[in-house]
Amino acid sequence: MDVLGGFPSTSGDEYPLNTTRFIEAAARNFPDREIVSGTGEDQFRYTYGEAYERMQRLANALEELGVEAGDRVGVLAWNDHRHHECYFGIPGIGAVFLQLNLRLHPDQLRYVLNHSEPRFLVVDETLLEVAEGVAPEVDSIEGYVVMTDRDVEAVDTDLEPTYSYEAMLADADPAYEWPFIDETAAYSACYTTGTTGRPKGVYYSHRNIYLHTMQLANSIGLSHDDAVAAITPMFHGQGWGLAYSATYTGAKLAFPGRYRAEDPEPLVELLSNEDITVTNGAPAIFMPMLDYIRNLDDAPDWEGLQMMSGATEPPLDMMRGYKELTGAEVVHAYGATETTPLVTMNFIKPSLQEDISDEEQLDLRRKQGLTVPGIETKIVDPETGEEAPHDGESVGEILVRGPWVTCSYYDDDRTDAAFTDDGFWKSGDAGTIDEDGYLKITDRIKDVIKSGGEWISSVDMENLLVEHPKVVDACVVGLEHPEWEERPFALVEIEGDASVDRAELDEILSQRFADWQLPDEIEFVDDIPKTSVGKNNKQAVRDQYAEAYLD
Amino acid sequence: MDVLGGFPSTSGDEYPLNTTRFIEAAARNFPDREIVSGTGEDQFRYTYGEAYERMQRLANALEELGVEAGDRVGVLAWNDHRHHECYFGIPGIGAVFLQLNLRLHPDQLRYVLNHSEPRFLVVDETLLEVAEGVAPEVDSIEGYVVMTDRDVEAVDTDLEPTYSYEAMLADADPAYEWPFIDETAAYSACYTTGTTGRPKGVYYSHRNIYLHTMQLANSIGLSHDDAVAAITPMFHGQGWGLAYSATYTGAKLAFPGRYRAEDPEPLVELLSNEDITVTNGAPAIFMPMLDYIRNLDDAPDWEGLQMMSGATEPPLDMMRGYKELTGAEVVHAYGATETTPLVTMNFIKPSLQEDISDEEQLDLRRKQGLTVPGIETKIVDPETGEEAPHDGESVGEILVRGPWVTCSYYDDDRTDAAFTDDGFWKSGDAGTIDEDGYLKITDRIKDVIKSGGEWISSVDMENLLVEHPKVVDACVVGLEHPEWEERPFALVEIEGDASVDRAELDEILSQRFADWQLPDEIEFVDDIPKTSVGKNNKQAVRDQYAEAYLD
CATH class of the missing domain: 3.40.50.12780 (ANL, N-terminal domain)
Structure with missing residues (x-):
């Protein structure tokens, strides 16, 4: 190879983009800037x-x-x-x-x-x-x-x-x-x-990696005055690139070492002790951390801290909780391994900053956000390839293309199915783009429910069902239906031996769904089938209840 | 062509870096963000x-x-x-x-x-x-x-x-x-x-241009919340790229239209009225602007404004004047047409922020600054190519290489002389790099005075001479000398019919020069020969006085 x-070479255009330049620049301009590794007694510091x-x-x-x-x-x-x-x-x-x-x-x-x-x-x-x-x-x-x-x-x-x-x-x-x-x-x-x-x-x-590093730094507004804690595992799309961008700008850099979501204390201390201004993670780690903070006598003062949150939509309570208790802002970003990962970042653009209320801003900030410069996103009908309008309602599969989006899987025959002829990666996510350009994922394409020519988001429905105080978990799938192609079907797990009326659930769902979109059946179960990584196993549910609407 | x-293509690495993506992103994410063009009655606004x-x-x-x-x-x-x-x-x-x-x-x-x-x-x-x-x-x-x-x-x-x-x-x-x-x-x-x-x-x-746009935005810390006034002429290395970086980030953008340095009022009003946070220019425009502001009853409040100043070293009085009168920070950057132009930017790095006094910081900020990530600079002996140490004293020719540094002049036989075999551009500037990495230009290589194996900066000497209150202008060159290779020779222009003693000038020069470095002769003249762009015509001076030390 x-x-x-x-x-x-005789052409400056052939000067290669090698990330070595970034650590060289950090060592040249910021040789004394600290790198902190680990927490507690084993903490290690150097420059x-x-x-x-x-x-x-x-x-x-x-x-x-x-x-x-x-x-x-x-x-x-x-x-x-x-x-x-x-x-x-x-x-x-x-x-x-x-x-x-x-x-x-x-x-x-x-x-x-x-x-x-x-x-x-x-x-x-x-x-x-x-x-x-x-x-x-x-x-x-x-x-x-x-x-x-x-x-x-x-x-x-x-x-x-x-x-x-x-x-x-x-x-x-x-x-x-x-x-x-x-x-x-x-x-x-x-x-x-x-x-x-x-x-x-x-x-x-x-x-x-070079281009992604520069763009991420720009999207965050990172500078040599920042202090960064890289919490997202460094083997997940290189920890979403945060350590690279920190090195590139000469920001102070902190690594948590080994940590467990169930024991957030060392993470909280790291963020506080090192005066961290930017960190990253996901609700799976930020939620337990917030619970821990709620139980402290004095919540830490994290005014000015940006918490980049990925993986899934950040819960409203989490965003509000951090803001109110610590002053930190949760900032949601979207991407995938195939996209290095940065595709969108969510911030309130200047033209909206004064027009909408704080609550509307929070609601908007749960969306995946605005597509960063350099990247192209579109939402298309997965069968025809036709683009869906940017009205915040029309759903399509999210396609992504750009200089840090891969165009193939290495030595893998699944490449053809995953990319379009003109170089877009098919994310497998279904989503909308609103008039202001904010992307929102509504579902996985394969889990979208297609009913009477319309699409119903199984994820939105699940998120509403768990808003009921007695509902512990919910799983919604589309099942084959002789007249409607598919119809929604829900499994709901109730807390302890409480009971919930179907009518209560319909009332909650009616906040966002029309009557015809409500599940034909809601089954109350003790356990919802899960995959090995703890997600709803929708395929198993679809298989188990395949005949429900065909009888 | x-x-x-x-x-x-099948490879994401072939997705080309086209600047079209930046205006597409601005139109997609910030369609309502304003662009202001011109000043006064003819001012035009759109988005x-x-x-x-x-x-x-x-x-x-x-x-x-x-x-x-x-x-x-x-x-x-x-x-x-x-x-x-x-x-x-x-x-x-x-x-x-x-x-x-x-x-x-x-x-x-x-x-x-x-x-x-x-x-x-x-x-x-x-x-x-x-x-x-x-x-x-x-x-x-x-x-x-x-x-x-x-x-x-x-x-x-x-x-x-x-x-x-x-x-x-x-x-x-x-x-x-x-x-x-x-x-x-x-x-x-x-x-x-x-x-x-x-x-x-x-x-x-x-x-x-794509890479330079991203780096400049990063070096300035530009974001969509900024408002940028692009004052440097847009035909000078694309106005140092500021309008591109503004477009890339979605910052509000203001153009002054036609303006004259002698009439700074419209510029001052543009900066104030549009709440500008970043602008660019040079002492040639910023100095008259400051004079104008000094004469106002109320100086404008420009707290938070960064004034990127290029072309020549920013005078201390100018930096101090803006800070004290308006709150604005003058930030010096260095580059050239060949470098797109960004090579260095001057800011006080975190490790120095607490160690040095405000006056020392101002003095440091007159240097050309720290080499930005992605770019390589070195100072070398123009004859041997050997690198000079980074001690802030040793002088060498500044060489620059990187992805936005050209490696040739188009269809021009002067290319060979201007670039090294390994792709560095020979800037023609003589300079030092200090222990902290700050680059300082001391002279043009061709104007450096080589005396007894040591180098003497003609520019430093001129800058000291004009510190004398009666000295209006000064020009220092090296003239051939039988024993010393070259010796410094100075032309000095005195205000009106005042007179100045040689001893007074020597005293000023002795602040930074050893006795053996002082000019052998200082001539008092009515006019110093100038080039068409108003710089000292050192070649003409060298020619005219060529025999002075040979007689």
Whole structure:
């Protein structure tokens, strides 16, 4: 694989976009700016200048180990300073940084490894077990670099050969001359895992990461005066790129290390102690954090903190809760592994800032937001490809295209079905775009209910059902119907031994749905079928109740 | 010329960087955001949405006129909304937007036109005279598009054929489908004019402008909440890119229209009335503006305004004056036509914010600043190419390389001498870089005085000499010397019939120069020889006094 690229050259246009430039700039302009890693007693602090030297040592150590341009090197690690060193050290020599999701089912992780064929794995000591679970069936791996503060001899593992990350760095030359790398060469890879099917490999180029880094910094308004906490797992679409953008601007950077959503205290302390101004995460982590804060005698003062929230629509209560208790703003953004990920970000544009009330603003800010410059989004009929109007009502499949949107899955025959001929990625999300340009996801395309030529959002219906104080969970699917093509069908789980009237649920649903859109049947059940990642297993529900409207 | 490019494609890496995306994004997300053009009674206001429609009309009108991809279209215009329309309308169809300096000597302008061979000129009505002065000797021009609010028939000109910009737009289709353009194709051209020699053509690619636009926005911290006044002439390296970055972020945009440095009132009113938060210019315009403000009964409140100042080092008095009188911050940036232009920007980095006094900060902020991410700068011995240390003392020629730095002059045999083999542009500026990374220009390389193996800055010496209250102007050059290679020689112009002792001047110079560095001779003269653009004509001085130290 020829990845080392076209510069020096007679054309400035061939100066390649290599992310190495960003850490170089941080080390040059902000050598004293702090990087904080971990929380509590094990917290570690150093600077961009020191990090840059270690990245150069890592580059030399990898070459010493025999890693060559184009080789894949997998990383199994928490959000910490060593993981950040790998972000630059591995791709800086032309190798491909393979992001490994430490929470993946072993079958899936094994598939990812056998598909991407890494020569080495860099593994945090506490994650050796994950690697041990899959390594015997992955032939490509030649060795394991263990991230630990201890002597690697003292580490108990079946894996071999093992190398000590720290010893390798200590022995390596502290200066490395970064080669220019073809900007379209693979920089890193992340495998996207849906609820079904094999993971699909998205390979990001240097160019792709470079441009995304600049745009994310712009969309957030990040500068060297900021302090950033990168909480989104760094193996999820490179932690949504936040650590890159922080490095690019020279912002102070904090990594939480290993953390659990159920124990938010260290995260809250990190945000407070380090005077964090920008962080990222999802309701799954921000909700427990808010509950924890509610129970404190004194809520922290986070005035000026932007909390980038992704994955799912941010609940109103969460946005209000943070604002009222701490002063922090929750800012929702949308994207996917295929889009690096930034597609939209939600902020109230100047023309709306005075026209709408605070409550309307909150409501608007739950949408996925405005498409960032450089990216094209449209909503189309998945069958005809015709664009739906931007009226906030008409639904279509969301298509995305732009310089940091992939156009293929690596070595995968599912590529054809996932992209249009003119380079748009088919997100599989159904959504609307309103007159002001705000995108809103209403459903997964495959879960939309098509009834009498109209589309009904199963997700909107679920969100309303759980607003009933006695409803714990809800799942809505479309079932085949002889007259209407499909009709909505709901499963509802009630708290304890309470009971709820159908009429109460209809009243709630009527806030947003017309009478003809209401579910023909609502079943009260004890448990709603779930997938392995805890989402509603709609396929199972559809299968189980397939005949309900056909009898 | 094949400039229409490689998308749709199967690779997201081939999605071309076309600046059309920026105006599309502004029209999509901020259609109601205002663009203000001109001052006083003729002031015109519209929105990004309306501007975008007119840009599409312009694209259609140009194609109707026969303009094809690769054709050059020259623009002679003030900083106004129509000029901004040309920024997107001309390159959007694949043609090259040729920037024409309306203050150029006719000989030079004629050279530029004959070298670039535009097929059409777009000319502001008030600048027809400039075009008339050169057009008869430029064969390539097929027609003139006149920007005027009047009926084009009523315009008195010898040029033919003429077309009305407004009538063309009115007749054109309001929708245009922008083609994808090869990102390395020329987007625009700007000719750099030194004090000597023919102008040299720098051709910017779409990619180049795209990346520069993002970086400038980041370096300024520009967002959709800002209001930008683009004061730097839009034909000087596309007005340093500020209007692009404003469009990219959706900031409100104000253009001053025609203005004169001697009459700053309309500029001051524009900045105040439109609540401007970012503007750009140079001491040549900001100094008279400050004088005007000093004479007002009430200075305007410009708290929060960033004034980007380029061209020359910002005088301390100017920085202090704006801060004290208006609250505005002068921010210095450095670059050149060859660098699009952004190379450095000066801000006080976090690690210095608390360590140094306000006066030290002001002094530091006169330097050219920190090299922005993506760009590489170094200072080297012009003969050996060896890098000078970053100690704030050692002088070298400033070399610059990066994705928005050109690597050639178009069709010009001076390219070889101006670039290194590994793609650095030789700026011709001599400078230092200090331990903190701040670049400072000390002189033009050709004006540096080389004496006994050491370098003496002629510019620093001139700046000190004019600190004497009776000294009106000064010019320092190096003259050949049998023993020392060169020795400094100064011409000094004294106010009226005052007189100044040599000793007084030596005392001032001794603030920064050692005894052996002081000029051997200081001549008191009535007038210092100047170039056509009003700079010291050092070559003429060197020629006239060539024998002074040889006798």
